[in-house]
Amino acid sequence: MRKKEFIFACIFALVLSFILCTSMFKKRQIPPLDTVTINEIIKLTEQNWNRLDSKTYSTIHIPFTVINLDGSVLYSTENSQSSTYSEHFNKTLSNRDFFIDIIINDELIGKLIIRNDMSTVLLKEKKQLERTILTLYVYIILIVLAYFLYLEKKIFRPFQKLKQFASSIASGNLEAPMTMDKRNLFGAFSESFDLMREALKTSRHNEYLANKSKKELVASLSHDIKNPVASIKAICETLALKSDDRYITTIHQKAEQIDRLISDMFQSTLEELGELKVKNEEYSSAILLETIDNVNYYHKINIVSVLPQCMILCDSIRLTQVFDNILGNSYKYAGTNINISFQIDTTHLRIFIKDFGTGIKEDDLPLVFEKFYRGKNSEGKEGSGLGLYISKLFIEKMGGQIECMNESDGFLVKFELKLAGSIL
Numbered sequence: 092m093r094k095k096e097f098i099f100a101c102i103f104a105l106v107l108s109f110i111l112c113t114s115m116f117k118k119r120q121i122p123p124l125d126t127v128t129i130n131e132i133i134k135l136t137e138q139n140w141n142r143l144d145s146k147t148y149s150t151i152h153i154p155f156t157v158i159n160l161d162g163s164v165l166y167s168t169e170n171s172q173s174s175t176y177s178e179h180f181n182k183t184l185s186n187r188d189f190f191i192d193i194i195i196n197d198e199l200i201g202k203l204i205i206r207n208d209m210s211t212v213l214l215k216e217k218k219q220l221e222r223t224i225l226t227l228y229v230y231i232i233l234i235v236l237a238y239f240l241y242l243e244k245k246i247f248r249p250f251q252k253l254k255q256f257a258s259s260i261a262s263g264n265l266e267a268p269m270t271m272d273k274r275n276l277f278g279a280f281s282e283s284f285d286l287m288r289e290a291l292k293t294s295r296h297n298e299y300l301a302n303k304s305k306k307e308l309v310a311s312l313s314h315d316i317k318n319p320v321a322s323i324k325a326i327c328e329t330l331a332l333k334s335d336d337r338y339i340t341t342i343h344q345k346a347e348q349i350d351r352l353i354s355d356m357f358q359s360t361l362e363e364l365g366e367l368k369v370k371n372e373e374y375s376s377a378i379l380l381e382t383i384d385n386v387n388y389y390h391k392i393n394i395v396s397v398l399p400q401c402m403i404l405c406d407s408i409r410l411t412q413v414f415d416n417i418l419g420n421s422y423k424y425a426g427t428n429i430n431i432s433f434q435i436d437t438t439h440l441r442i443f444i445k446d447f448g449t450g451i452k453e454d455d456l457p458l459v460f461e462k463f464y465r466g467k468n469s470e471g472k473e474g475s476g477l478g479l480y481i482s483k484l485f486i487e488k489m490g491g492q493i494e495c496m497n498e499s500d501g502f503l504v505k506f507e508l509k510l511a512g513s514i515l
Contacts, residue, residue, distance in 0.1 A: 154206035369406045369488035373511040376401045386415050396432035402511035409485040416478035421446040439507040450497035
């Protein structure tokens, strides 16, 4: 695009130069004769006909020649280059010299030839015209180049930048701002483009927040539903031991199916989301006993220490999920009774959950809180590897810490909840 416009500008400059030069040539005029000087030459010649020399014409500065009637040259200026009339007659005609009669006492006695020297004049004008054309070309080309540079700076370059910015937005890059001088021709337009970018960025961010909120809701609901489903399964198992009713078996199978579907949904949602919200509020520590009782559907939990009376910061729903995950693992992998004890200090209330199973492999221990990680002892048992990961996430968001360890007679999980009003 720029190359075509540059060529067009140069052609325009050449055409303009040709027109101007042609106009100048047409206006050229042959220099007029100096009639005053010619009259003076005639007067001097008539007065000094018999003694024509350089002194006679000392004040004359134009070329001329004086001849008599038989064609002999009586006087000629140095520039005339004439010797005889006859040998220069053709030349004088070609030069368009002027012939003036010399008359004394009403008698024609000779001729005055005023040298027109047309060839010299034309040569001089030709050289002057060449210099004029060359100068004109240079000026016009400089003007065209300056104008082209102006277009490059004010139009082409900003337009190219605007084009690249539009391509960047089309490709989804909404972070880079549109920086452009507002004083150029595209200033206001580029500002509108940047406002559009900001609007698109805000819209995309709002869309992201909306999708994230939906995913958080799905993840929260799907995991919360697992608790009552687990209770249904536990009750069905207990009833199945006491009765052979096939309806109880059917309920247990359907609950198992629902549990698997919810686990798949929660796993896929959490993998995209990366986190779940926790809303901390002040609760009496008695909420722990209620929470433990709600997940004690196998009746294997024993409270082995007195629960300190205090106020704790937690999210009651998330706390239920923590207990459900930890105790669910004990039910699944240990299958023994579970002891729960408590300990308090100036900032936290600690909860110890211990089963009496075989524990986990030592090389699995540092990885138990990783997302989707399942230890070597999980083979043949259902699960997603998210229970302890989610428990750690919730406990930390509630201001505490969680850890697990093997003991000589079982497996211990301990975590802490922050006391209300404590300052760390």
